[in-house]
Amino acid sequence: MSDTTPRLRVAATPAAPALTLRPWTAADAPGLLALSRDDALRHWTSLDVDDETSAARWLREQRxxxxxxxxxxxxxxxAGPAGTAAAPAGHVVLRYAAPGAASAEVGYWTAARARGRGVAPRALGALTEWAFTTFARDGLTRLELIHQTDNSASCRVAEKSRYDFAAVLPAQPPAYPRQGHLHVRHLTENSG
Incomplete structure (x- = not known):
């Protein structure tokens, strides 16, 4: 990563503090390890962090x-008091396996303390805007969001973030043991 790696900012609302989206760093290992102990997070995500070594590995993979x-x-x-930042409240990711491809996948999760407060849709909105702004000139026109069918909270985040429901995906064990929902957002829907 370089000094040009983006930091995305989301303005505060009357009900929620400002957000900053920034690349994960090695210094996040203790906070990541603490977050990974959340049973709900472990149930809904593939986050495989159990100790300091696996936290360092996960952070290295992100870099x-x-x-x-x-x-x-x-x-x-x-943002914390006086603009200070607390431990990460969540994670958003753009998986762009083939630069120049027309589509990519987005994903997210939130810390237990941040759930139900609009963190995920606000962060996903910032990631979506950044993805289309950064990669549209290379051909990116479609973002896909996939979650398990029984994860109603993720379905609400997708809807709040203007990702339209597109299909039910069949289970594909072992990686995807349950059916999924596919939500899609197109570049042409990004304005407004």
Whole structure:
């Protein structure tokens, strides 16, 4: 990563503090390890962090994704008192496996303390805007969001973020043991 790696800002609302989206760093290991102990997070995501070694590995993989231009992962921070940042409140990611491709996948998760407060849709909105602004000139016109069919909270985040429901995807064990929902947002829908 370089000094040109983006930091995305989301303005505060009357009900929620400002957000900053920034690349994960090695210094996030203790906070990531603490977040990974959340049973709900472990149930709904593939986050495989159990100790300091696995936290360091996960963070290294995020950095390598940036360096390879295929996975752009952001830690989501809420502004604390006097503008200070607390431990990450979530994660958003753009998986762009084939630069120049017309579509990419987005994903997200939030810390237990941040759920139900609009962090995920606001962070996903910032990521969506950044993805289309950054990669549309290379041909990106479609973003896909996939979640398990029984994850109603993720379905609400997708809808709030203007990702339209497109299809039910069949289970594909072992990686995807349950059916999924596919939501889609197109570049042409990004204005307004």
């Amino acid at each position: 390598e994704g940036w360096e390879q231009g295929r996975r752009f992962a952001f830690a989501v921070e809420e």
